[in-house]
Amino acid sequence: MNNPPTSPINSSYDVAVIGGGPGGAALATFLARAGHRCIVFEQAKYPRYHIGESLVPHTYGIFERLGILPQLRASAFPVKHSVRFVAPDGKASLPFYFTETIKGDGARTWQVERSQFDCLMLDHARANRVEVHEQSVVQEVIFEGGRAAGVRVASNNGSPAEVRAKVVVDASGHACVIGRQLNLLCKLPELRKATAWSYFRGGKRLPGIDAGETTMFLIPGGGWFWYIPLPEDIVSVGLVADPEYVFSQSDDMEAAYLREVARCASLTERLVTAERFGPVRGSRHLASLNRQTSGDGWVMIGDARAFLDPIYSSGLYLALGSAELAAQCIDEALKSGDVSAARLGRFEGPLMQGVEVVRRLIHAFYDPKFSFMEFAKRFPEHRHALIDCLVGDVIKDMSAFTNALAQMTPPPPPLGSNLPKPSAPVPAGA
Numbered sequence: 459m460n461n462p463p464t465s466p467i468n469s470s471y472d473v474a475v476i477g478g479g480p481g482g483a484a485l486a487t488f489l490a491r492a493g494h495r496c497i498v499f500e501q502a503k504y505p506r507y508h509i510g511e512s513l514v515p516h517t518y519g520i521f522e523r524l525g526i527l528p529q530l531r532a533s534a535f536p537v538k539h540s541v542r543f544v545a546p547d548g549k550a551s552l553p554f555y556f557t558e559t560i561k562g563d564g565a566r567t568w569q570v571e572r573s574q575f576d577c578l579m580l581d582h583a584r585a586n587r588v589e590v591h592e593q594s595v596v597q598e599v600i601f602e603g604g605r606a607a608g609v610r611v612a613s614n615n616g617s618p619a620e621v622r623a624k625v626v627v628d629a630s631g632h633a634c635v636i637g638r639q640l641n642l643l644c645k646l647p648e649l650r651k652a653t654a655w656s657y658f659r660g661g662k663r664l665p666g667i668d669a670g671e672t673t674m675f676l677i678p679g680g681g682w683f684w685y686i687p688l689p690e691d692i693v694s695v696g697l698v699a700d701p702e703y704v705f706s707q708s709d710d711m712e713a714a715y716l717r718e719v720a721r722c723a724s725l726t727e728r729l730v731t732a733e734r735f736g737p738v739r740g741s742r743h744l745a746s747l748n749r750q751t752s753g754d755g756w757v758m759i760g761d762a763r764a765f766l767d768p769i770y771s772s773g774l775y776l777a778l779g780s781a782e783l784a785a786q787c788i789d790e791a792l793k794s795g796d797v798s799a800a801r802l803g804r805f806e807g808p809l810m811q812g813v814e815v816v817r818r819l820i821h822a823f824y825d826p827k828f829s830f831m832e833f834a835k836r837f838p839e840h841r842h843a844l845i846d847c848l849v850g851d852v853i854k855d856m857s858a859f860t861n862a863l864a865q866m867t868p869p870p871p872p873l874g875s876n877l878p879k880p881s882a883p884v885p886a887g888a
């Protein structure tokens with residue numbers, strides 16, 4: 459991909475975005491279209507590697523509103539029509555086809571190779587008059603009187619620059635620039651999962667429209683593998699399980715990953731003709747959360763706000779969904795001249811409602827006594843809501859559904875209630 463030469467940074471913008479991932483690119487596109495001057499700082503040179511490859515169908519409406527569907531349709535990304543679970547004894551569920559609940563083109567989505575997908579998104583932002591600077595690391599957010607006033611950026615072509623903006627958006631993913639600076643970021647103690655993943659060339663694909671499905675191979679003890687077909691005959695294969703289980707024999711991530719792949723007979727059957735390439739990557743504790751969504755002059759979106767677990771492929775949807783919700787709030791705040799925490803953070807309620815639904819489903823999934831099949835039998839009236847969750851339609855009131863869930867699996871402690879105490883006071887107004 460050819461990037462246009464980096465233009466000199468003007469000193470003042472309406473919105474400065476930290477991170478050019480899908481969340482940051484989408485938010486900046488929406489705001490630029492609403493007439494605001496937006497600048498995005500991305501530390502990497504694109505294309506760059508990223509994990510998180512399976513979309514859910516409910517992203518379709520956001521892609522449509524962004525105007526990026528033509529690029530996705532023209533891409534080589536495998537089309538995903540369904541999800542299937544394979545039990546530890548090798549018994550496969552019937553595929554769950556999204557057409558069960560969605561009609562038309564939106565009933566399918568894509569398995570995206572992230573370096574290409576993220577380039578598409580960032581190029582689309584540029585095409586919508588967003589000023590994008592790659593290889594530009596935001597070192598810190600500048601606060602004046604407790605209010606975010608801009609960012610300090612180190613780029614590859616000069617000394618650190620101060621860029622002023624009326625609103626600063628943290629879309630920096632796990633780096634979570636504002637969360638770390640203000641000491642708001644915590645690991646979620648009750649969702650401690652480790653992950654390790656790698657890539658194979660030549661893994662088996664299912665015939666017909668099942669070729670692009672996500673297959674989840676469940677393993678004894680509550681862990682699971684994802685099997686995600688990508689372009690160029692590549693599959694992404696990743697393990698998620700308790701860290702005590704993954705690292706029970708040694709601390710070596712690659713050894714643990716290869717041992718577990720070899721143990722899962724139905725997975726190895728798919729990989730019999732495949733060749734692994736590239737490193738084994740991973741993380742020892744996935745789930746993280748911040749104590750705030752907004753402050754005076756700033757907001758957080760996407761993984762920078764919260765990331766829980768990849769089981770429902772909800773990360774990209776929540777990044778894009780929070781980008782769209784936050785863009786609406788920022789647009790209104792800028793027009794009203796009030797960029798206070800309360801005004802900017804009006805999207806927190808709907809966003810955290812969605813995060814909470816996903817969190818409840820994650821806890822249900824990892825509860826060995828709980829079964830979604832039993833749930834659907836006992837509460838047929840909530841089958842539709844369950845399907846909504848699988849397609850990603852979760853940013854709405856689903857309390858009737860989560861109350862029913864609570865009758866079959868104990869609800870976790872309220873989100874954020876058992877976070878470790880901050881080690882330093884949060885600055886006033888932040």
Ligand SMILES: Cc1cc2nc3c(=O)[nH]c(=O)nc-3n(C[C@H](O)[C@H](O)[C@H](O)COP(=O)(O)OP(=O)(O)OC[C@H]3O[C@@H](n4cnc5c(N)ncnc54)[C@H](O)[C@@H]3O)c2cc1C
Nearest residue numbers: 477479480481501510512596630631633760761768773774
């Ligand atoms: C193991 C695993 C599997 C996953 N699988 C899926 C899946 O199948 N489906 C799904 O939907 N989601 C999945 N996810 C989640 C998904 O990866 C994220 O939710 C998604 O990438 C979030 O997008 P984002 O824009 O918020 O952040 P990111 O995509 O992380 O983008 C943040 C950007 O900010 C940049 N940045 C960071 N710090 C700075 C700085 N200081 N200055 C400038 N730029 C900076 C980074 O370089 C990056 O480009 C998975 C996650 C994990 C860990």
